[in-house]
Amino acid sequence: MPKENILIIDDEGVILDTSSEILRRVDYRVTTACNAEEGYAALKAGGFDLVITDIRMPGMDGLSLIKKIRHEISTDIPIIVITGHGTVDTAIESMKHGTQGFIMKPFTPQEFRGTVNDVITKSGIMKENIRLKAVESSYISIIATLASTIEARDPYTAGHAFRMAEYSKGIAVQMGASDEESGTIYRAAVLHDIGKIGIPDHILLKKGPLTQDEIQIMNEHAEIGGKILDNMKGLEKVADIVRHHHTYFNIKHHTHKVNGRDIPLGARIIAAADAFEAMTSLRPYRKAKSVSEAVEELKRMTGTQFDPDVVNAFIEVLKDRGMV
Numbered sequence: 272m273p274k275e276n277i278l279i280i281d282d283e284g285v286i287l288d289t290s291s292e293i294l295r296r297v298d299y300r301v302t303t304a305c306n307a308e309e310g311y312a313a314l315k316a317g318g319f320d321l322v323i324t325d326i327r328m329p330g331m332d333g334l335s336l337i338k339k340i341r342h343e344i345s346t347d348i349p350i351i352v353i354t355g356h357g358t359v360d361t362a363i364e365s366m367k368h369g370t371q372g373f374i375m376k377p378f379t380p381q382e383f384r385g386t387v388n389d390v391i392t393k394s395g396i397m398k399e400n401i402r403l404k405a406v407e408s409s410y411i412s413i414i415a416t417l418a419s420t421i422e423a424r425d426p427y428t429a430g431h432a433f434r435m436a437e438y439s440k441g442i443a444v445q446m447g448a449s450d451e452e453s454g455t456i457y458r459a460a461v462l463h464d465i466g467k468i469g470i471p472d473h474i475l476l477k478k479g480p481l482t483q484d485e486i487q488i489m490n491e492h493a494e495i496g497g498k499i500l501d502n503m504k505g506l507e508k509v510a511d512i513v514r515h516h517h518t519y520f521n522i523k524h525h526t527h528k529v530n531g532r533d534i535p536l537g538a539r540i541i542a543a544a545d546a547f548e549a550m551t552s553l554r555p556y557r558k559a560k561s562v563s564e565a566v567e568e569l570k571r572m573t574g575t576q577f578d579p580d581v582v583n584a585f586i587e588v589l590k591d592r593g594m595v
């Protein structure tokens with residue numbers, strides 16, 4: 272498999288010769304340019320994975336070239352700056368424009384190769400992350416459509432997942448979750464009942480309380496949802512949360528394999544937000560509870576069905592929103 276295509280721009284012929292020789296020896300493909308204008312023209316033609324540029328050059332200097340690349344060609348192609356004494360400040364300035372590495376003159380072949388390998392590896396990881404994010408978001412929109420299809424069958428639950436996801440995200444943030452973690456929890460909340468796809472209509476749409484047997488079948492939707500999401504790359508954490516969204520905090524009250532803080536945080540949060548949202552919404556067989564009645568109910572189940580930390584954080588969120 273051909274290795275990355277690298278463009279080296281430097282006005283010193285000897286630097287171009289030695290650096291390209293170092294990289295060709297480890298199978299990189301190398302193109303050289305002896306000034307910024309020539310380098311810019313080569314980049315315009317495309318096909319490069321990495322740019323290595325000198326700072327001080329006659330005509331357009333390295334910093335101007337980097338700005339031009341970022342504005343006109345690519346915001347994310349990795350750039351390494353070759354810097355000597357006297358241009359260190361400029362090299363640091365170039366970081367503002369997203370350069371990923373420095374090579375200090377004079378350099379050894381090991382240093383040169385090391386920096387290039389490093390930057391290439393990191394940018395490879397970045398590309399993979401961007402690709403995964405794109406795959407993930409296309410899954411999410413497909414599944415969210417499916418989730419609302421399920422909700423659409425029962426007008427009383429329409430909008431439930433999205434309202435509940437808002438609460439869940441608020442609780443996660445209140446508990447100090449990172450942006451990434453609270454995002455995962457939000458997605459899991461939107462998709463939490465996706466497994467209801469596998470529940471027979473006469474149970475799912477039953478008007479009235481369920482029998483014990485029916486409850487048992489209904490409870491399988493969490494595991495079914497987990498299994499659906501298990502197969503989707505990038506949604507592993509979401510799958511884990513969905514699988515446990517009905518797991519009781521205290522195992523003495525349930526037959527699940529994990530309990531307490533071993534249950535994913537997102538699942539503990541969704542359990543409380545889901546119950547609260549359901550209690551405060553109107554259902555065909557009962558009227559909606561008030562917010563304070565629902566909060567009392569959550570408190571009553573704290574330590575058994577719900578995580579006390581989650582319930583406390585939830586109450587704070589409701590206070591912040593002026594609901595209690």
Ligand SMILES: [Fe+2]
Pocket residue numbers: 463464492516517
């Ligand atoms: Fe559920």
